[in-house]
Amino acid sequence: MRYPPARKSIPLSLLFISATIFLALYTGAVRYESPPRVVEVGNYTIALPAPNLSGEMSVEEAIFRRRSIRSYLREPLTLKEIGQLLWAAQGVTFTQRGFRAAPSAGATYPMVIYLSIRGEGVEGLPPGIYRYEPSGHLLYLLRSGDFSVELARAALDQRWVKEAPVCIVIAANFERTMSVYGERGARYVYMEAGHIGQNIYLQATALRLGTVAVGAFHDDEVRRVVGCPEDPLYLFPIGRKA
Numbered sequence: 001m002r003y004p005p006a007r008k009s010i011p012l013s014l015l016f017i018s019a020t021i022f023l024a025l026y027t028g029a030v031r032y033e034s035p036p037r038v039v040e041v042g043n044y045t046i047a048l049p050a051p052n053l054s055g056e057m058s059v060e061e062a063i064f065r066r067r068s069i070r071s072y073l074r075e076p077l078t079l080k081e082i083g084q085l086l087w088a089a090q091g092v093t094f095t096q097r098g099f100r101a102a103p104s105a106g107a108t109y110p111m112v113i114y115l116s117i118r119g120e121g122v123e124g125l126p127p128g129i130y131r132y133e134p135s136g137h138l139l140y141l142l143r144s145g146d147f148s149v150e151l152a153r154a155a156l157d158q159r160w161v162k163e164a165p166v167c168i169v170i171a172a173n174f175e176r177t178m179s180v181y182g183e184r185g186a187r188y189v190y191m192e193a194g195h196i197g198q199n200i201y202l203q204a205t206a207l208r209l210g211t212v213a214v215g216a217f218h219d220d221e222v223r224r225v226v227g228c229p230e231d232p233l234y235l236f237p238i239g240r241k242a
């Protein structure tokens, strides 16, 4: 999807402000997730550990240390670590309103976060494709099996996608934001993916894990592997730094 051309700023800002106020005041701006579409397996739900709100690394140090890391040890991550990463991506940080860790235009929250776990990628979890449910801080198993090779193939055979114990997939439902902001909403969705991606980078750095933003992939193939109806925007393979 191409960015729409920029238009006059005053009507746009008025539109944004009024839509935001409307959403915040009159709708509560809370969009709890609808139940996920179960593709191949039954309703297997994992409650993630509560996130840590006082890590060992300052945000300044995380910004300084953040690098794209593409080589990982063959060691599983823990449930606590993936819970922390998913919380940083899209966790609910203001429960009264359902507001999340990353900002969202008009609190429309168009993003859905999926997790591909390879064989022995996370301690105690079977390999598969999972969907993160922010309001309950839960994971739903959607597809059982190790899809790391297929996902890497969809991402132009990037080795780090195949070798990482887990890979976060950020996918967007553009309609959620474009139904409020029209064509300009598409721009907001891409911006939001960037916010979420940076949260993942900084949280991974603070946990001494390695990750890299991957934008080079075939959309349709990633959509098929993940089994998601949304448009995939970003992959984040994550593992312990080699």
Ligand SMILES: Cc1cc2nc3c(=O)[nH]c(=O)nc-3n(C[C@H](O)[C@H](O)[C@H](O)COP(=O)(O)O)c2cc1C
Residues within 6 Å of the ligand: 066, 067, 068, 069, 070, 158, 212, 213, 214, 215, 216, 217
């Ligand atoms: C939008 C975007 C797409 C990217 N796509 C890929 C990718 O497909 N594969 C990859 O290995 N790195 C990808 N990167 C990571 C960049 O190569 C990396 O950020 C850059 O080399 C600077 O290194 P640093 O992140 O360590 O500062 C992407 C980064 C961004 C922001």
